[in-house]
Amino acid sequence: MDGAIGIIGGMGPLATELFYKMVTTHTAVQSDQEHVRMILLSDTSMPDRTAAIINGDSQRIREQMLQDALFLQDSGCRALAVTCNTAHFFIDSIENALDIPVIHMIRETALEMSVLYPEGKIGVMATQGTIETGLYQQALSACGLKPYIPKTSIQKEIMYQIYERIKAGKFYDAERFRLIEEDFRNAGCDCVLLACTELSVIREQEHLNNWFTDPMEILAKKVILFAGKEYKE
Numbered sequence: 174m175d176g177a178i179g180i181i182g183g184m185g186p187l188a189t190e191l192f193y194k195m196v197t198t199h200t201a202v203q204s205d206q207e208h209v210r211m212i213l214l215s216d217t218s219m220p221d222r223t224a225a226i227i228n229g230d231s232q233r234i235r236e237q238m239l240q241d242a243l244f245l246q247d248s249g250c251r252a253l254a255v256t257c258n259t260a261h262f263f264i265d266s267i268e269n270a271l272d273i274p275v276i277h278m279i280r281e282t283a284l285e286m287s288v289l290y291p292e293g294k295i296g297v298m299a300t301q302g303t304i305e306t307g308l309y310q311q312a313l314s315a316c317g318l319k320p321y322i323p324k325t326s327i328q329k330e331i332m333y334q335i336y337e338r339i340k341a342g343k344f345y346d347a348e349r350f351r352l353i354e355e356d357f358r359n360a361g362c363d364c365v366l367l368a369c370t371e372l373s374v375i376r377e378q379e380h381l382n383n384w385f386t387d388p389m390e391i392l393a394k395k396v397i398l399f400a401g402k403e404y405k406e
Contacts, residue, residue, distance in 0.1 A: 176210060178276075178396050179245030181238070183215035184222065184257035185340055188370030188389065191377055192256045195393035201403035209400040212248055216241050222259035223302030231263065239267040246273050254278070254396055256389060258299060258368045262306040281395050282366060282388040283312035289364070294319045296357040296365035298331055298372055309368055327356040331369075339371035345378060 182189030193213060200208055216237070225231045238260065242253055254276040255264055261279050268275050286295050295318050297309045304322055313320040323331070330353050338345045357365045364386050367376055373389045375381070397404045 175249035175251075177248075177250050178209060178211050178400055179242075179248070179250030179253045179273075180211055180213045180256060180396075181216060181241050181245070181253070181260070182213055182256045183217040184219050184260055185371060186215060186217060187339065187374050189213065189215055189256050191373055192370070192389055192393060195390055196396055199393060199404055199406070200397050201405040207402070209397060209402055211396075212245055212250055214241055214245060219260075222257065222262070223300045226259070226262060226302040226305055234260075235263045235266055238263045239270060242267060242271055246271060252276055252396075252399055254392055256370055256392070258308070258370065258388060259302045259306070261308055262302070265308075276392065276395050276399055278388050278392040279308050279312050279368075282368075282386075282391050283309070283316045283318065285391050286313065286318055286364070286366075286386070287316035290318065292317055292319070293363035294321055294361055296321045296323070296360065296362035297368050298323070298353065298357070298365055299368035300335060301328060301332055303368055304328065309366065321357065321360050321362050323353070323356050323360075327353055331372075334375065335369055335371040339374050345375045347379070350375070350379075 196209055202208055219237060220234055225234050245253055252274050264275060295313050297320050310320040330349055334345050364384055367373055367385055367387050370389050373387050376385055376387055394404050
């Protein structure tokens with residue numbers, strides 16, 4: 174499908190479904206034919222990214238991610254996007270092996286935050302794997318922003334929401350989520366990045382206010398614009 178945008182998803186499936194909805198909802202069109210052309214590869218067989226990073230066993234994921242990316246490239250896609258935040262650790266290591274550009278969720282999010290909150294303090298709510306890679310900390314710092322990482326007890330609460338609630342097919346735990354929000358507010362964050370796509374699902378469930386910023390929504394916007402379409406709020 175020449176000219177399409179290739180999407181590596183399935184990490185997890187609910188978040189990938191939400192991403193497709195975001196792109197569809199925010200594209201200004203008058204007909205079906207005007208929507209963004211995409212090939213969405215839902216690779217649910219991808220091993221857990223956080224576990225691989227923590228255990229230092231990332232080669233299998235890197236190889237599988239490259240295989241997926243090359244499949245989309247060979248299918249005629251002119252750009253690639255990945256709907257998993259933690260997976261960008263592996264995408265960064267294979268990007269140079271591709272002939273098509275990566276619409277990079279983390280870099281695009283950091284740039285967007287630097288415009289909205291110059292020199293601001295940005296909270297990072299993410300998996301332990303994403304935190305340990307420093308992906309967001311580095312990108313935000315490079316844009317003149319101050320990243321805030323929660324304390325260990327709050328990080329455990331975030332992992333509970335991601336793995337024991339959303340990935341397990343359950344509704345998020347609203348009472349325990351308030352403990353997380355309180356930590357970021359007490360830290361004086363100008364905004365908080367929902368830097369895991371399962372947290373994007375919570376935003377959808379709860380209709381969280383704009384103090385919570387969804388990188389996946391920023392990615393959807395960049396995909397729409399890259400495809401030459403008009404973005405609508």
